Amino acid sequence: MMIDKRLLGLSPESKKYIAGNVFLQWLSLVANICLMTAIARLLAGLFTKTAGQRQISLTVLAAAVCVAVRFFCTVGASRMSYLSSKAVKRTLREKIYGKLLRLGVSYRERVATSEVVQVSVEGVEQLETYFGAYLPQFFYAMLAPLTLFLYLSFVSLPAAIVLLVCVPLIPVSIAAVQTWAKKLLSKYWGQYTALGDTFLENLQGLTTLKIYQSDGFKNEEMNAEAEKFRKITMKVLTMQLNSITIMDLIAYGGAALGVILAATQMRSDRIDMAGALLIILLAADFFLPMRQLGSYFHVAMNGMAASGKIFKLLDLPEPEERTESVPADCSIACKDLSFSYDKEREVLHSVDLTFPKGGFTAIVGESGCGKSTVAGILMGRNQGYTGSVTVGGVELSKINEADLLRSFTYISHQSYLFKGIVRDNLLMGRPDASDGELWAVLERTKLADFLQGEKGLDTALQERGSNLSGGQCQRLALARALLHDSPVYIFDEATSNIDVESENDIMAEIHRMAETKTVILISHRLANVAAADNIYAMENGCIAESGTHEALLARGGVYADLWNAQQALENYAKEASV
Ligand SMILES: Nc1ncnc2c1ncn2[C@@H]1O[C@H](COP(=O)(O)OP(=O)(O)OP(=O)(O)O)[C@@H](O)[C@H]1O
Ligand SMILES: [Mg+2]
Numbered sequence: 001m002m003i004d005k006r007l008l009g010l011s012p013e014s015k016k017y018i019a020g021n022v023f024l025q026w027l028s029l030v031a032n033i034c035l036m037t038a039i040a041r042l043l044a045g046l047f048t049k050t051a052g053q054r055q056i057s058l059t060v061l062a063a064a065v066c067v068a069v070r071f072f073c074t075v076g077a078s079r080m081s082y083l084s085s086k087a088v089k090r091t092l093r094e095k096i097y098g099k100l101l102r103l104g105v106s107y108r109e110r111v112a113t114s115e116v117v118q119v120s121v122e123g124v125e126q127l128e129t130y131f132g133a134y135l136p137q138f139f140y141a142m143l144a145p146l147t148l149f150l151y152l153s154f155v156s157l158p159a160a161i162v163l164l165v166c167v168p169l170i171p172v173s174i175a176a177v178q179t180w181a182k183k184l185l186s187k188y189w190g191q192y193t194a195l196g197d198t199f200l201e202n203l204q205g206l207t208t209l210k211i212y213q214s215d216g217f218k219n220e221e222m223n224a225e226a227e228k229f230r231k232i233t234m235k236v237l238t239m240q241l242n243s244i245t246i247m248d249l250i251a252y253g254g255a256a257l258g259v260i261l262a263a264t265q266m267r268s269d270r271i272d273m274a275g276a277l278l279i280i281l282l283a284a285d286f287f288l289p290m291r292q293l294g295s296y297f298h299v300a301m302n303g304m305a306a307s308g309k310i311f312k313l314l315d316l317p318e319p320e321e322r323t324e325s326v327p328a329d330c331s332i333a334c335k336d337l338s339f340s341y342d343k344e345r346e347v348l349h350s351v352d353l354t355f356p357k358g359g360f361t362a363i364v365g366e367s368g369c370g371k372s373t374v375a376g377i378l379m380g381r382n383q384g385y386t387g388s389v390t391v392g393g394v395e396l397s398k399i400n401e402a403d404l405l406r407s408f409t410y411i412s413h414q415s416y417l418f419k420g421i422v423r424d425n426l427l428m429g430r431p432d433a434s435d436g437e438l439w440a441v442l443e444r445t446k447l448a449d450f451l452q453g454e455k456g457l458d459t460a461l462q463e464r465g466s467n468l469s470g471g472q473c474q475r476l477a478l479a480r481a482l483l484h485d486s487p488v489y490i491f492d493e494a495t496s497n498i499d500v501e502s503e504n505d506i507m508a509e510i511h512r513m514a515e516t517k518t519v520i521l522i523s524h525r526l527a528n529v530a531a532a533d534n535i536y537a538m539e540n541g542c543i544a545e546s547g548t549h550e551a552l553l554a555r556g557g558v559y560a561d562l563w564n565a566q567q568a569l570e571n572y573a574k575e576a577s578v
Helices: 012-047 053-109 113-152 157-166 169-204 206-211 215-267 273-314 371-378 401-407 422-427 435-444 448-453 470-483 500-513 549-555 558-577
Strands: 332-339 348-355 360-365 386-391 408-412 488-492 518-522 534-539 542-547
Touching (some): 012 113, 012 273, 053 113, 113 157, 113 273, 157 215, 169 215, 169 273, 206 215, 215 273, 348 360, 348 371, 360 371, 360 558, 371 408, 371 488, 371 518, 435 470, 470 500, 488 500, 500 518, 534 549
Parallel strands (some): 360 534
Antiparallel strands (some): 332 386
């Protein structure tokens, strides 16, 4: 197939520009035919010495008009081509953007970020040639030979037929290359996105790579990948060049055939001189549009391969329309909840958890037991769980994402801080907060003193807050969360980088919140959770035990073991420091 129907149907708006483009090119062809006819007649007239002054000036006049018409047609056609590719690019980017929004926070489960970036920037760009040049040329390349055939058939039917019959040889040669080209191009795009992926990842992890001095190794790895990409690019270019050579052979060979035919026909007096000249002048025009189509074809193929990726993204299954809102009673209950990131390994095994409204619940357990996974499910980030999770009786998977995110605040040890100033980062939590309110939360998270020494709320932040210490970042994230006044808070190791003293202050803050809000606290340090109304101790994706601190200690299970181990360690540390 030389035309992708789905791609064509993508933007109805661009269709009219394509039609306009084809018409203008066709008009330009007609002008060319007139011009060539006038020239052929004049030449024949001059040769037979029958042309007078009048015919010469008339020809010059006609030529001027034709050239002017062609000029305006060319300008108009390129304008149309720009408009149609612009329309398509806009529609496509809107579609991709809308799709990502509908996929929601869990989009990363289905597609890599770097791929989305490449597809929506470079991939969409590739379609420019497809819509701006290839598609109009496709229709024009059919229209042009037919028009010429109709006209030349009055001059010499045999010559016109021969020329017309040779034209389809070009698309046939294109089709021959296509099956092979398609495979090559899809490989090319695969390599391209793979390279982009590695590049992005290595760039993000550059500091770590330097620390472990693995940058040399990664460098070689990337070089190898880049070399592979270079090779496949060369292959693609070779393929395109070869196929263009073949098309040239056909186009100019066909034109030569026309010239020979015209000459022999004139010799046998079947056509006059003007007719022969006309055939010679117009023979190449039979082939040039098709030949041009062929060279656009390869770029267009690239666009079509990119469109494959775009459609794959657009076709990703979307989470069901979620219309329910979070009920006022936002107590949470998980029943028989299981979850796996990939099919091979289940991470949560039929766990039952309840987080009563206004309650203070803690989840503890060894690293990797599934605590953050639970938090991810509650935040709607991990989808496709089995069992049930209800918020005030409404199934979580039916709750509108925006509403969920308004009602649930998640603060992790790696909450994102944006480049800019402190105030802007805080205002994300509550856009209408006054400076006074901002200072109040900074006070509560023990950041006020530090920031007063800097530029206050206008203190500049670098990307990810990299100019602050780890603990300061966490405190700022916490302050932002405090501003985001929501009924449910999930703290996931939110104080992991903070010294014990400030941690205690912040914990006091969290405990105070727990008096009015539903708080779920995930923490390694058991001293932090001792005050919770209920503690879940997890082990390998299951709930090992639950209860209050006292009850769990009395039980002498996992929790008690962990507690005793931590107490011993902290006592030892205290003794050591005395
Ligand atoms: N995005 C992911 N894709 C695949 N597997 C994951 C992903 N995130 C976590 N896991 C796996 O799920 C299991 C539970 O991880 P989880 O992050 O919930 O642990 P955790 O209890 O929060 O640990 P920690 O205390 O170290 O934060 C781990 O075995 C981990 O390998
Ligand atoms: Mg975790």
